[in-house]
Amino acid sequence: MVSLLCCGPKMAACGLVLSAWGVVMLVLLGIFFNVHSAVLIEDVPFTEEDFKGGPERIYRLYEQVSYNCFIAAGLYALLGGFSLFQSRLNKRKEYMVR
Amino acid sequence: MGSLFRSEEVCLAQLFLQSASAYSCISELGERGLLEFRDLNPKVSPFQRRFVGEVRRCEEMEKTFTFLQQELRAAGRLPAPCPESPRAPAAREALRVQEQSEQLAQELREVSRSRSSLRDRLRDLRQHLHAPLGSPPRPRALSEREPILDPSLHHHLDRKINFVAGVIHPWRVTAFERLLWRACRGYLVASFVEMPEPMEDPATGESITWVIFLISYWGEQIGQKIRKISNCFHCQVYGYPESEASRTEAITRLHGQIQELSVTLEETEKYLAEVLDKVAQVLPTWRVQVQKMKAIYLVLNQCSFDVTKKCLIAEVWCPVRDLTQVQDALRQGSVSGSCFVQRVPTTESPPTLIRTNKFTAGFQSIVDAYGVASYQEVNPAPYAIITFPFIFAIMFGDVGHGLLMFLFALWMVLYEDSPRLRQGTNEIWLTFFEGRYLILLMGAFSIYTGFIYNECFSKATAIFPSAWSVATMANHSSWSSAYLATHPSLTLDPNVTGVFQGPYPFGIDPIWSLATNHLNFLNSFKMKMSVVLGIVHMGFGVMLGVFNHVHFQQRHRLVLEFLPEMIFLLALFGYLVFLIFYKWIKFSAADSRVAPSILIHFIDMFLFTSNAENLPLYPGQVPVQMVLVVLALASVPVLLLGTPLYQWCRQRAPRTVRPRPLAAGEQEPLLEGQEAGNSVNATTEDVESGGHSPDHDFAEIFMHQAIHTIEYCLGCVSNTASYLRLWALSLAHAQLSEVLWSMVMRNGFVGLSYVGGVVLVPVFAAFAVLTVAILLVMEGLSAFLHALRLHWVEFQNKFYVGAGYKLCPFAFAPDTWE
Numbered sequence: 001m002v003s004l005l006c007c008g009p010k011m012a013a014c015g016l017v018l019s020a021w022g023v024v025m026l027v028l029l030g031i032f033f034n035v036h037s038a039v040l041i042e043d044v045p046f047t048e049e050d051f052k053g054g055p056e057r058i059y060r061l062y063e064q065v066s067y068n069c070f071i072a073a074g075l076y077a078l079l080g081g082f083s084l085f086q087s088r089l090n091k092r093k094e095y096m097v098r
Numbered sequence: 099m100g101s102l103f104r105s106e107e108v109c110l111a112q113l114f115l116q117s118a119s120a121y122s123c124i125s126e127l128g129e130r131g132l133l134e135f136r137d138l139n140p141k142v143s144p145f146q147r148r149f150v151g152e153v154r155r156c157e158e159m160e161k162t163f164t165f166l167q168q169e170l171r172a173a174g175r176l177p178a179p180c181p182e183s184p185r186a187p188a189a190r191e192a193l194r195v196q197e198q199s200e201q202l203a204q205e206l207r208e209v210s211r212s213r214s215s216l217r218d219r220l221r222d223l224r225q226h227l228h229a230p231l232g233s234p235p236r237p238r239a240l241s242e243r244e245p246i247l248d249p250s251l252h253h254h255l256d257r258k259i260n261f262v263a264g265v266i267h268p269w270r271v272t273a274f275e276r277l278l279w280r281a282c283r284g285y286l287v288a289s290f291v292e293m294p295e296p297m298e299d300p301a302t303g304e305s306i307t308w309v310i311f312l313i314s315y316w317g318e319q320i321g322q323k324i325r326k327i328s329n330c331f332h333c334q335v336y337g338y339p340e341s342e343a344s345r346t347e348a349i350t351r352l353h354g355q356i357q358e359l360s361v362t363l364e365e366t367e368k369y370l371a372e373v374l375d376k377v378a379q380v381l382p383t384w385r386v387q388v389q390k391m392k393a394i395y396l397v398l399n400q401c402s403f404d405v406t407k408k409c410l411i412a413e414v415w416c417p418v419r420d421l422t423q424v425q426d427a428l429r430q431g432s433v434s435g436s437c438f439v440q441r442v443p444t445t446e447s448p449p450t451l452i453r454t455n456k457f458t459a460g461f462q463s464i465v466d467a468y469g470v471a472s473y474q475e476v477n478p479a480p481y482a483i484i485t486f487p488f489i490f491a492i493m494f495g496d497v498g499h500g501l502l503m504f505l506f507a508l509w510m511v512l513y514e515d516s517p518r519l520r521q522g523t524n525e526i527w528l529t530f531f532e533g534r535y536l537i538l539l540m541g542a543f544s545i546y547t548g549f550i551y552n553e554c555f556s557k558a559t560a561i562f563p564s565a566w567s568v569a570t571m572a573n574h575s576s577w578s579s580a581y582l583a584t585h586p587s588l589t590l591d592p593n594v595t596g597v598f599q600g601p602y603p604f605g606i607d608p609i610w611s612l613a614t615n616h617l618n619f620l621n622s623f624k625m626k627m628s629v630v631l632g633i634v635h636m637g638f639g640v641m642l643g644v645f646n647h648v649h650f651q652q653r654h655r656l657v658l659e660f661l662p663e664m665i666f667l668l669a670l671f672g673y674l675v676f677l678i679f680y681k682w683i684k685f686s687a688a689d690s691r692v693a694p695s696i697l698i699h700f701i702d703m704f705l706f707t708s709n710a711e712n713l714p715l716y717p718g719q720v721p722v723q724m725v726l727v728v729l730a731l732a733s734v735p736v737l738l739l740g741t742p743l744y745q746w747c748r749q750r751a752p753r754t755v756r757p758r759p760l761a762a763g764e765q766e767p768l769l770e771g772q773e774a775g776n777s778v779n780a781t782t783e784d785v786e787s788g789g790h791s792p793d794h795d796f797a798e799i800f801m802h803q804a805i806h807t808i809e810y811c812l813g814c815v816s817n818t819a820s821y822l823r824l825w826a827l828s829l830a831h832a833q834l835s836e837v838l839w840s841m842v843m844r845n846g847f848v849g850l851s852y853v854g855g856v857v858l859v860p861v862f863a864a865f866a867v868l869t870v871a872i873l874l875v876m877e878g879l880s881a882f883l884h885a886l887r888l889h890w891v892e893f894q895n896k897f898y899v900g901a902g903y904k905l906c907p908f909a910f911a912p913d914t915w916e
Contacts, residue, residue: 018863018866026862042840043844045848067852068847070855072855076859
């Protein structure tokens with residue numbers, strides 16, 4: 001059977017930390033984009049056209065970016081789960097070698 | 099407590115130890131780790147000291163232990179660290195340890211030797227077995243020779259065929275073949291076959307597939323040549339029994355031998371394992387015991403032997419608080435309670451002892467890195483616990499980065515007892531680990547300043563609603579679409595009612611992150627803040643000097659040094675702080691066109707000029723400033739000449755104090771002090787009243803005071819400017835953070851389809867890695883360094899001398915081997 005262990009203990013720990021940070025920060029960013037925060041206006045990819053006819057188009061752009069953030073947060077959650085799985089495998093391997 | 103405020107009182111004491119109980123007394127004292135022993139025999143070489151024999155014995159035992167340790171490691175075992183630390187052994191026990199260790203080492207050597215010889219023999223036999231007898235040789239495909247002649251055919255031939263069989267290293271086969279062919283001119287037939295299984299090479303230990311060769315030849319000369327050539331190529335040569343029967347007999351015989359040998363080898367290995375087990379059990383305890391014994395003898399070598407009283411005298415630096423404990427230890431260690439400790443007066447400056455716990459140790463170490471406090475000088479460490487993280491945070495202010503730093507330090511603090519963290523060998527990791535409480539506070543304070551600067555990963559957070567209203571401004575100015583199209587940048591005028599609704603409750607208004615003149619506003623704020631903080635910090639440093647003056651009974655310095663210093667600092671720079679606050683409070687947006695410039699006022703104050711366009715801040719400003727400048731300038735000569743003149747007057751006054759004779763029973767220290775100007779012939783009386791010529795002293799004192807005055811006055815100006823690095827570094831951090839966001843993270847938001855979500859994953863990973871590498875590590879180290887510099891130079895040169903040395907008590911260090 002192919003060994004499922006592909007990361008060492010340190011890489012699994014790094015992956016776990018990065019995923020945790022990613023999930024928290026991207027979820028918060030997603031929420032802030034969803035609330036149409038003015039501070040994040042520079043990050044929304046608008047064009048000249050979007051400024052005509054009221055703020056609705058800008059709001060839709062905001063929401064699109066927020067959905068992207070949530071998708072990325074979900075992917076990081078998967079990555080976090082994978083890293084957790086790898087670190088558990090590593091721990092088990094450490095016990096069995098003795 | 100009080101110990102963190104200034105160092106403890108340390109006195110010089112003499113221990114009188116009876117020769118019989120000296121060893122156990124020192125052992126007791128070493129277990130408690132209270133005293134620093136002074137070397138009373140500095141001129142005696144290590145080979146002539148009293149206890150050199152014992153030390154040598156300890157070193158021999160250590161050599162044996164090293165050998166045992168190596169054997170253990172070669173066998174792949176690690177000795178467990180000693181759980182509880184045993185005490186130093188008495189003489190009898192030490193002898194037992196020595197005998198046992200030597201016996202074990204001897205056994206180990208013998209067993210290892212016999213095992214290796216058995217192994218060699220076994221390998222030989224195995225080779226022999228395989229070589230010519232194991233399998234019938236098959237000719238190699240590359241060989242152009244005829245198949246080997248069947249030995250049973252040799253009866254039919256005239257000549258006698260002889261055989262040589264052996265084993266050769268596979269790399270040497272072609273050379274061997276060629277040489278045989280050339281040397282023996284074809285009067286031989288050789289065949290080479292690989293061994294069915296690889297075997298170990300005795301020289302290198304790797305397993306190689308050896309090649310068996312079988313050479314059949316006729317003629318004696320050829321035989322000798324072949325043998326010589328085989329010798330040169332380092333092959334093992336075996337005899338080749340000619341008949342089938344003798345071959346099978348030889349095989350069975352060899353098998354039997356191999357069997358016996360394997361059994362013997364197994365027994366040997368078992369015995370070796372037992373011996374190693376025994377060693378692994380006792381070695382750690384022995385090592386610690388012998389280490390302690392050696393340390394005790396080295397200390398005993400430093401004592402001097404008093405022939406009249408037949409006892410050893412040791413001179414120690416002892417904290418006054420621990421004198422009773424020392425007496426206790428001596429009573430426990432000595433047989434008849436005959437050892438005692440006695441305090442002796444001294445003119446030397448004792449070492450500094452500051453007791454710290456795991457939290458304060460980090461802060462004390464950064465203060466000590468610059469200079470250990472002089473004896474009983476006021477210690478800057480307790481204030482550094484707060485000011486150092488705060489000044490770091492001013493330069494680092496960002497909620498996100500501060501939070502990351504705080505969490506990292508929190509992890510280290512919560513798991514500080516885990517052996518995996520404590521036994522790291524990486525030096526850089528150990529440095530971070532030692533400073534975990536430092537980093538914890540730095541992170542916490544950075545979160546606070548992050549909220550004040552309103553920066554979280556370079557984005558402002560609108561926790562409270564912004565105080566600026568764009569709608570009101572738009573309605574007031576009735577901006578039309580055409581106006582907006584031609585003017586890319588719009589002004590929000592706070593003078594218009596309703597646009598600015600008052601200051602933001604906490605920190606900087608989030609609207610500033612959208613403003614183009616963000617930096618103009620922030621620079622002014624941060625520069626003024628840096629100057630204010632700097633002057634407060636330095637003023638605090640000057641005030642700490644008061645404690646020193648009072649403690650060292652130098653009250654004249656309060657009036658002649660502290661007062662002029664404070665007046666100089668406050669009259670000039672305290673006034674600057676006042677101007678800053680006054681302008682912030684008194685002037686508002688309504689007066690922004692005519693608001694006076696503090697900088698120009700300050701320059702004019704020194705040049706005694708005035709500028710017509712620069713309105714005064716308050717009525718009567720010019721005379722007030724003149725008075726302040728005159729006051730400041732007047733304090734300089736007082737600072738320059740006050741203390742030297744005072745000391746000169748005191749010396750010229752007739753001496754009314756007589757030198758105090760030594761109290762009965764008090765001893766003089768055995769070791770003369772090494773202070774400058776303390777000659778061997780000078781007695782204590784001379785030193786107390788300063789027996790040198792007054793002129794020489796006065797010149798030195800005057801010079802010293804002049805340097806101090808110049809350093810202080812110029813320092814006030816330059817150090818105030820130096821605090822502007824608080825502004826510079828916080829600006830750099832903010833800009834770096836903003837650049838990282840806009841150049842890295844923004845690319846993740848560009849994609850509008852759902853694929854953008856997937857692209858955001860690696861973009862965020864890159865952003866995270868760069869944040870940690872650049873903003874946390876690089877900027878963190880940079881801000882740490884600058885905060886450290888501000889403390890070491892700008893703060894501490896107002897009051898700190900830092901010319902002391904640490905008390906290094908004699909204690910048995912935990913086992914630090916490997």
